[in-house]
Amino acid sequence: MSYILKRFLLIIPTLFSIILLNFLILHLVPGGPVEQMLHRIEHAAQERGGSVSTALDLEQDTVIKELNRQFGLDQPLWKRFYTMIKQYLSFDFGKSYFRGDYVTTLLLKSLPVSLSLGLWSMVFMYGVAIPLGIQKAVRNGSYFDFWTSIFMILSYAIPTFLFALLLMIFFAGGSFFSYFPIQGLFSWDWGTLSLWGKIKDYVWHLVLPVSAQVLTGFAVLTLLTKNAFLEELSKQYVVAAHAFGFKPRTILFKHIFRNAMIVMMAHLPLTLFHVLFSGSFLLEMIFSLEGIGLLSYEAIGNRDYPIIFGSLYLFTLIGLVLHVISDLLYTWIDPRIHFEGNKTS
Structure with missing residues (x-):
């Protein structure tokens, strides 16, 4: 019985370590959600026949800041991880960036x-x-x-x-x-x-x-x-x-x-x-x-x-x-x- 209890308790640090490791790796990899969204905006502008500079270049800093705020990426890395883990304890995984659904x-x-x-x-x-x-x-x-x-x-x-x-x-x-x-x-x-x-x-x-x-x-x-x-x-x-x-x-x-x-x-x-x-x-x-x-x-x-x-x-x-x-x-x-x-x- 004590072995099974230990195994269940071991789930907590194991789960935490796996999530933390993947969190750090994904956030260190170049090409995050902001870059993906900018690419979509650029592609949409080209399809409409407009100038890409009109869509992005003139207000690129403003767009990037707004996207970072919208995705919650303007916060420190530790705070984002802490907020995520706190939500995950109640199985609240947040809302998708691109699909518009929970x-x-x-x-x-x-x-x-x-x-x-x-x-x-x-x-x-x-x-x-x-x-x-x-x-x-x-x-x-x-x-x-x-x-x-x-x-x-x-x-x-x-x-x-x-x-x-x-x-x-x-x-x-x-x-x-x-x-x-x-x-x-x-x-x-x-x-x-x-x-x-x-x-x-x-x-x-x-x-x-x-x-x-x-x-x-x-x-x-x-x-x-x-x-x-x-x-x-x-x-x-x-x-x-x-x-x-x-x-x-x-x-x-x-x-x-x-x-x-x-x-x-x-x-x-x-x-x-x-x-x-x-x-x-x-x-x-x-x-x-x-x-x-x-x-x-x-x-x-x-x-x-x-x-x-x-x-x-x-x-x-x-x-x-x-x-x-x-x-x-x-x-x-x-x-x-x-x-x-x-x-x-």
Whole structure:
């Protein structure tokens, strides 16, 4: 209990350090939000056919001062950080510089898209990894084990974005077939479709991004499953069960499965975090899915600090909490495990 309490208390300085480090780095990088806004003003003036000097040069100092005041950049760096942290304690992430909406609203609007991609990817990852890992353990050393291992190594070595691009080339109107949509989570006429039509449209848009995520993410989970089952297969209670005449299938699924799944279930929170906030980042950009990953990417390009730090704060907090939950699952599934002193009873 004291270990878990320490882990939760450790979240506070860890979260603070990560936010502080990123805050300093982003504010030291040239090309902040004021420069981005000036560039937009200049571009708008050119599109209207007016003189850029009229828009900027004559009153540039005034414009810059007003933008700094508007963005709160006229305050000392320490004061900006202090104000930001104080607001973040109540999950007030402020207002976007360029989108004209509150960051919390933008994150909540983007979250369902990221959840759709992440949760379905995780379901199929486990759906592929667990049966495949069990078969590899049971048939360890066979041709099946060898060739599936080769395929897993290749899938793990190829980056997610490359898989996504290959799937788009082959199946989304590239050089070969045009079976699947190339962008978005819904079609433009989604609102006019029937219930069944909406479901089919939703699933059809998810096929390629989920496939790309699963193809690059199932290998680690498969190896975890295989190793967990191999470890259980070598234990004495399995030998005893065979000696008593239990059927191999009964031993595998009634006795071995429950013990081997400890590692997989405890790994579930970390897999969820990786799929939701790490693995789907590039996929959202490639398939133009308006999730948190795409929102954060555009915010980085625009130096939209409220979105950048708000999403970073949320991601980091969720990641740290999920790490603690993972430890809790270990002890809940197997009470013999104790983290303090790394002892097992």
